[in-house]
Amino acid sequence: MKIGIDIGGSHIATGLVDKNGNLISKESRDINISNISDEKRVEDLILEIIENEITILLEKEDLNVGDISKIGIAVPGSPKGNCIRNLVNLHIKEFDLGTKLKEKYKVNVKIKNDGKCAGLAEKLYGSLRKYDDCVFLCIGTGVGSAVFLEGELLEPEQNPGFEFGHMVIDKEGRKCNCGKNGCFETYASMKRFKLEAISRLKMSENTVAEEVQKYIRENINKKDVREFVDEYLTNVSIGLANIINIFEPEAISFGGSFSYYCDIFLPILQEKIEKLKFNKDTKTDLITAKLRNDAGIIGATEI
Numbered sequence: 001m002k003i004g005i006d007i008g009g010s011h012i013a014t015g016l017v018d019k020n021g022n023l024i025s026k027e028s029r030d031i032n033i034s035n036i037s038d039e040k041r042v043e044d045l046i047l048e049i050i051e052n053e054i055t056i057l058l059e060k061e062d063l064n065v066g067d068i069s070k071i072g073i074a075v076p077g078s079p080k081g082n083c084i085r086n087l088v089n090l091h092i093k094e095f096d097l098g099t100k101l102k103e104k105y106k107v108n109v110k111i112k113n114d115g116k117c118a119g120l121a122e123k124l125y126g127s128l129r130k131y132d133d134c135v136f137l138c139i140g141t142g143v144g145s146a147v148f149l150e151g152e153l154l155e156p157e158q159n160p161g162f163e164f165g166h167m168v169i170d171k172e173g174r175k176c177n178c179g180k181n182g183c184f185e186t187y188a189s190m191k192r193f194k195l196e197a198i199s200r201l202k203m204s205e206n207t208v209a210e211e212v213q214k215y216i217r218e219n220i221n222k223k224d225v226r227e228f229v230d231e232y233l234t235n236v237s238i239g240l241a242n243i244i245n246i247f248e249p250e251a252i253s254f255g256g257s258f259s260y261y262c263d264i265f266l267p268i269l270q271e272k273i274e275k276l277k278f279n280k281d282t283k284t285d286l287i288t289a290k291l292r293n294d295a296g297i298i299g300a301t302e303i
């Protein structure tokens with residue numbers, strides 16, 4: 001049995017995955033670092049949460065530590081070797097988490113960027129199974145991605161790469177966290193979508209994502225809602241057309257909270273990219289990711 005761990009900006013989910021990619025059982029816990037300023041103590045907390053989740057999972061399934069054949073970790077940023085690195089939300093610069101888990105559980109531990117892990121899961125077991133040349137885009141707080149050509153995940157040597165979120169689509173556009181202006185992420189992210197929806201559609205400031213979605217669904221035929229959604233998708237389509245022109249994928253699969261809107265967004269996007277793509281005979285299916293929140297855990301066990 002393999003263990004997959006998905007470290008997010010505010011929670012850690014750990015799962016038991018069998019050899020066929022089935023998630024057998026899952027535990028998830030929030031990481032509350034609001035009272036912790038010391039990087040070392042955040043590291044201890046992460047380790048404690050993971051070990052605790054593994055213990056619960058093994059107990060639930062009546063397994064022993066010896067039954068674990070491998071541990072895989074999906075993490076944001078640019079992990080290297082056994083280290084997770086540059087986790088801004090958790091104030092971690094570099095933490096040798098892999099070595100700690102290796103010592104404790106005496107198994108092989110692998111770490112990879114979370115977008116690549118989720119993409120791998122979709123490629124092997126989910127929405128992208130039947131495609132060779134394809135792209136996975138996880139649009140949530142930011143934009144994660146994985147690119148496959150001839151069935152293989154593309155993996156540059158120095159960093160995970162394919163930072164589509166920081167592809168500039170307007171040189172005088174919105175300021176991005178990375179310091180540049182007009183990054184794709186500042187237009188496409190669902191965090192930004194929610195903030196813009198609240199301000200443009202005059203919702204109360206503390207409206208949560210589910211309420212924004214409900215409002216948009218119920219009022220999609222109203223002029224202001226339709227125009228807002230159309231403008232958002234025009235920006236998304238510019239980024240997508242760039243990706244399509246470079247990789248000529250047979251499909252792009254969308255994960256993250258964007259996927260909750262796929263039934264509304266994808267037909268409109270499909271129409272927009274037809275006009276923007278360079279090679280008119282390229283056919284790219286726009287599809288919804290299948291494994292949703294479990295993709296990171298499942299993919300982590302395949303690295």
Ligand SMILES: [Zn+2]
Pocket residue numbers: 165166176177178179180183185
């Ligand atoms: Zn940026």
